Amino acid sequence: MTSNFRHVALIGKYQASSAGSTGDSSRQALEDIAHFLERQGCEVALEAETASNAGLTHDYPSLNVDEIGARCDLGLVVGGDGTMLGIGRRLARFGTPLIGINQGRLGFITDIPFDTYQATLSPMLKGAYEEDLRPLMHATVVRDERIVFEALAMNDVVVNRGATSGMVELRVEVGGRLVANQRADGLIIASPTGSTAYSLSAGGPMLHPSIPGWVLVPIAPHTLSNRPIVLSDATEVAVEVVSGRDVSANFDMQSLASLLHGDRILVKRSEHCVRFLHPQGWNYFATLRKKLRWNEGGS
Template identity: 35%
Template sequence: MKRIGIIVNKSKPKAWIIARQIIRSLEHRNVKIVIDEFVAEQLGRSELGIPLFQIPKEADIIFALGGDGTLLGIARDFAPHNIPILGINVGNMGFLSESEPENLELAIDKVLSGQYYIEQRMMLEAQVVRNDAVIKQFIALNDVGIAKGAFSRMIEVIMFLEDKFLRSFKGDGLIIASPTGSTAYSLSAGGPIVTPDIDLILLTPICPHSLNVRPMVISGHSTIRTKLDATHDDLGLTIDGQLGFKLEIEDVITVKKSEYKTNLIRWHEHNFFEVVRRKLHN
């Protein structure tokens, strides 16, 4: 019997309601449940609670109750554990989620009976090198953003593919995206949509001040190295639009495919382009 870990976006009232429903449904089926200890206490089920970092060690599958942001955070935090994640959308877009609250019982039945497959999503690894030393390292599912501050002047982005000069441009910054991230920030900046099974990295300029600077696609086995030049120090790195880190002019940002993958639970009838039409044609 599968052991289910439940992670709740605490800021979404609907997620608490759905969590209670899932607990009742799983207990009716005699399924072992583990929950973040804070959430368990708030639900009056402290006996189910364990520290958040222990959940992937005690569960076979994660039920993520929230939106895309919730799933992105779980994917990063639990990346080393290689655990399947079922996104249950109680957010807005829910592009990465596979189930909706109105189909909750059907989703539980499919998971417990094994009527699903695992879709592996490529992740990115980013390093910030300062004075020839790695000072910060991140994992991203969607993208790594390098950008100026909101009120600063343009910056110059200088890119190298492996150790070979690729190009430079002036603008607001650069998005380095995975195939999963092709439908996120990169899309808003004019990048292409690519199917999530392709092994590649997207380079999408942010507001380039040039008519001949366009998004690029490089091999997923490549390493992209980026330097910045600017007349100010208002520079930053973002990870999946959720984590931030202040950059300095001499920093080198290196991005490549991570050794980790995100394992998303998908129904057999899942169709990527149907999701694109349903979620993005609004």
Template identity: 40%
Template sequence: MPSFPRIGLMARVQYPEVVDSLRYLISDLGADHSLMVEARAAAFLKEESLDDEGIDYPVCECQEFADCIDLAILVGGDGSMLSAAREMVDFDVPLLGINRGRLGFLNDIYPDEIGPRVREVLAGNYIESSRFLLETAVTRNGTEIGAGIALNDVVLHPGQSVRMMEFELYIDGHFVNSQRSDGLIVATPTGSTAYALSGGGPILNPDLDAIVLVPMNPHTLSSRPIVVPGNSEIEIRVSDLNELHPFVTCDGQNHVETEPGDVISIRKKAKQLRLIHPSDHNFYEICRSKLGWGSRVGAIHRNNKNP
């Protein structure tokens, strides 16, 4: 019996190349697997008039779709994977990514290798990893006014303003510091290679149970990124002295506007995301290729040089 007999196809952006890959997957896998297409991906196919060519598949909305599949294949970029992860994490359905974006930190399979790579996974040759998400809530005078979840990061930022904000940071109930800066990035290991990296934060191996906090353009040089245990309870209190109304975003979505005195609580989400990778998946090789790290050529040359 195949490792994943029931396969669902997903997409979050309607680009021609995304639709091409969806169509290829339907054609390549339809004969041997039970296929289902999530409603948004099906709409993209229909609008491109590709379903007029005899392709037959069941279509479902996200929740019903998740209950009927063993594996979801997401076609798109990392942003599409972030969206799908937030939607699917509670259903315990593993996700496999086909990269139709730019970097592809989360989507491992390139378009020119879809056939053999996907068949290898479906034959049982794959690596599964667990990634935790962050959940956040914003409270005002003890009442929750907004909430969200994030696979990459929760960010406190000033919106369109160019003025600094002031806030206090607490971890596990302990006061850490008060800070004047452009904001704060709170990232998972998965998100450590995204916005947090651009802000000067460290790269965390995705297997780590840790959270990184990265100040954004702090007013003092002593404000540095800090890595804390993954089960930490993080609290950000927006200073009463602020004239700004900072925003809180989760993976760049779910914008919540705060006011002075609001409290932002961030913690690890109990349910974790299941990601599927090809059997030769290697985090450090991905960093080398995506971030332009040096190769081993120089080291090999030095090691082989005659004394």
């Protein structure tokens, strides 16, 4: 049996431990998937941290992320959306396609249930899949005209106050034009991918992944007329910290920068996209129905 993907990398939860039931189940899952891939004619490697955490360093070749990007035709991510966010940002510049297998609750971007992965992956490995490109956000923190922090985000860039401090005041510009000075607990700049994450819980709309836009969502604004707004992702968004204590910027909630008054967070569309592969017939709305427990009302 021949696969369209000759060299496949397995990437698992970084936080999984090789000791205890969580580690044992993760190791077993990775071993099962690796054996399945080998039967499909694939050469299998493990991401180095995954191999170490699962205790599989002697069973398969271990590759770091750059080596995966240079050598592998496909990344198979076993875990949840957080795992996919982390590896997706790092592999985007290589154009490596990614498939997500979810071991727990169905994810928005790790959308293949573990108990059906063999039946789902078999046709995908032969080329029967749908490709889904998700542009990344490129964010910089500028202080005294110098870049002091830089990060990519797939979901969102969030500027917010400290846990015990009051509101922050943020000057928001889009395309060099002033939008407003906003007093709030913070501000979310979310991509369509991130519109179903923190942005959604803060009252923002869901954006279909095909929309080339972002949503700007204030967190608990002082003025209730400050509402979410959808923007084109072709324009740069600038957020300046005017006042507030313990202000920080989060990027996908996985990296953090502490901010000072006068700091500017500049967000623009990255030149890189994450390449997701879904089963043929994949339906974004079906994912929403299952994940958000909507009344399906049909197939």
